[in-house]
Amino acid sequence: MAEASRVLQTTLLPTFHPQHKIHTFHSLPLNFRRNPVQCSVSTTDGAKATVAQKIPWGCDIDSLENASALQKWLTDSGLPPQKMAIQKVEVGERGLVALKNIRKGEKLLFVPPSLFITADSEWTCGEAGEVLKKNGVPDWPFLATYLISEASYLQSSRWSNYISALPRQPYSLLYWTREELDRYLEASQIRQRAIERVTNVVGTYNDLRKRIFSKYPALFPEEVFNIETFKWSFGILFSRLVRLPSLGGKVALVPWADMLNHSCKVDAFLDYDKSSQGVVFSTDVAYEPGEQVFISYGKKSNGELLLSYGFVPREGTNPRDSVELPLSLSKSDKCYKEKLEVLRKYGLSASQCYPMQITGWPLELMAYAYLAVSPPSMSGQFDEMAAAASNKSTAKKDLRYSEIEEEALQFILDTCEASISKYNKFLQASGSMDLDVTSPKQLNRRLFLKQLAVDLSTSERRILFRAQYILRRRLRDIRSGELKALTIFNGFRKFFK
Numbered sequence: 203m204a205e206a207s208r209v210l211q212t213t214l215l216p217t218f219h220p221q222h223k224i225h226t227f228h229s230l231p232l233n234f235r236r237n238p239v240q241c242s243v244s245t246t247d248g249a250k251a252t253v254a255q256k257i258p259w260g261c262d263i264d265s266l267e268n269a270s271a272l273q274k275w276l277t278d279s280g281l282p283p284q285k286m287a288i289q290k291v292e293v294g295e296r297g298l299v300a301l302k303n304i305r306k307g308e309k310l311l312f313v314p315p316s317l318f319i320t321a322d323s324e325w326t327c328g329e330a331g332e333v334l335k336k337n338g339v340p341d342w343p344f345l346a347t348y349l350i351s352e353a354s355y356l357q358s359s360r361w362s363n364y365i366s367a368l369p370r371q372p373y374s375l376l377y378w379t380r381e382e383l384d385r386y387l388e389a390s391q392i393r394q395r396a397i398e399r400v401t402n403v404v405g406t407y408n409d410l411r412k413r414i415f416s417k418y419p420a421l422f423p424e425e426v427f428n429i430e431t432f433k434w435s436f437g438i439l440f441s442r443l444v445r446l447p448s449l450g451g452k453v454a455l456v457p458w459a460d461m462l463n464h465s466c467k468v469d470a471f472l473d474y475d476k477s478s479q480g481v482v483f484s485t486d487v488a489y490e491p492g493e494q495v496f497i498s499y500g501k502k503s504n505g506e507l508l509l510s511y512g513f514v515p516r517e518g519t520n521p522r523d524s525v526e527l528p529l530s531l532s533k534s535d536k537c538y539k540e541k542l543e544v545l546r547k548y549g550l551s552a553s554q555c556y557p558m559q560i561t562g563w564p565l566e567l568m569a570y571a572y573l574a575v576s577p578p579s580m581s582g583q584f585d586e587m588a589a590a591a592s593n594k595s596t597a598k599k600d601l602r603y604s605e606i607e608e609e610a611l612q613f614i615l616d617t618c619e620a621s622i623s624k625y626n627k628f629l630q631a632s633g634s635m636d637l638d639v640t641s642p643k644q645l646n647r648r649l650f651l652k653q654l655a656v657d658l659s660t661s662e663r664r665i666l667f668r669a670q671y672i673l674r675r676r677l678r679d680i681r682s683g684e685l686k687a688l689t690i691f692n693g694f695r696k697f698f699k
């Protein structure tokens with residue numbers, strides 16, 4: 203059931219591996235359009251630069267600027283009457299608020315397919331879309347380019363009201379500089395995930411530029427299609443794109459539905475409803491007029507929510523929260539080479555991260571710990587340990603080697619404690635952290651990022667504290683059990699003397 207609901211769950215963040223998908227590009231046909239139709243926003247470089255500057259790239263998220271124009275355009279374009287409206291809200295700046303009583307289990311929204319943006323949507327510049335299609339550009343970079351292209355057409359694009367209401371700076375970690383990531387997320391594994399994501403986006407953009415944009419400068423002028431605008435469009439996709447399970451997992455931007463904010467207390471998710479032929483969700487709680495209506499963005503940890511959506515739920519409110527614990531083989535291990543070999547066989551490496559939750563940790567983590575501490579005499583079991591440590595293998599996971607259980611638990615405890623001290627160091631230093639900025643705007647930004655990092659670190663450390671407590675108790679029980687056994691044994695010895 204858990205697996206089924208995970209598959210059915212619509213998430214606003216589908217997995218994205220551009221460096222894999224990008225290899226599916228076909229090389230550009232040499233004879234493609236010798237005289238491409240000039241349908242970029244303008245023709246001369248100077249004029250293009252001016253137009254690029256004029257593109258508003260959305261609006262300030264903390265204002266309701268453009269929200270009423272969006273509502274009006276949606277209604278005129280076929281959105282049926284709604285029981286909700288876009289308003290300023292306490293959680294998530296803008297959100298959908300109930301105008302009437304909403305019952306538990308009621309279906310809401312009904313956004314028709316004509317209002318979705320998908321890889322099949324019509325381009326204002328049809329020529330640009332054709333070039334991307336001919337080159338087999340995958341959905342994510344395709345939609346990112348589409349959004350930039352449509353934004354550059356201002357009012358001439360069908361989506362201008364939608365684009366004008368998008369946030370000018372989506373709150374994702376894509377907007378953090380490398381220095382900010384290193385400084386504020388030094389204790390968290392999310393820092394590494396954010397670096398990888400930025401690298402992926404930059405790599406995707408560079409690949410598109412090399413293979414396509416540079417060959418069709420009239421269709422994709424650099425003033426408009428550059429790394430800054432790609433960060434914006436990917437930021438929009440990471441925080442708003444929906445995967446629709448009932449449409450075979452098709453990804454779409456769904457105006458109006460993407461004004462819903464996330465709550466960890468609800469399980470309601472967006473999907474296409476074949477009977478009403480629109481995107482809907484069924485509420486799992488009732489709402490009174492004036493209350494903000496929420497959906498779930500999926501079973502995500504606080505770190506994953508920060509990574510894609512740029513917020514951290516309040517401490518202790520996310521039952522799906524987890525922290526990545528990095529485990530490593532010791533280089534001084536006599537069997538380092540053999541262990542690494544079996545790990546590689548199952549797609550693992552000398553350092554692996556496993557998610558710890560407040561309720562416990564995965565069996566794979568324990569299997570990795572067994573492997574890391576096992577002595578040369580257990581080399582015959584290395585293979586089964588590595589297989590169990592991999593989530594790709596179907597091997598039996600709940601291994602138990604009582605002879606090394608204490609060492610394995612101690613190994614996990616030591617790793618947890620090493621992580622806890624990193625968080626302690628960051629959280630202590632954050633109080634007096636020098637924000638070295640010159641402008642009030644920059645100061646606000648730094649304070650905001652620092653607060654997010656403090657919230658994330660506090661919630662991740664909380665999970666590690668819980669694991670530390672459980673591990674210490676288990677070790678105490680093992681050790682006191684051994685002590686008891688030793689006392690009984692000594693008693694017997696005395697008796698027989």
Ligand SMILES: C[S@@+](CC[C@H](N)C(=O)[O-])C[C@H]1O[C@@H](n2cnc3c(N)ncnc32)[C@H](O)[C@@H]1O
Nearest residue numbers: 293294296373441442460461462463464511513
């Ligand atoms: C799908 S959009 C929702 C609409 C968005 N609030 C807006 O005004 O455009 C996702 C973004 O909403 C904000 N958000 C959603 N849920 C939130 C929450 N529980 N707390 C804080 N911000 C939230 C984040 O900025 C996130 O990137």
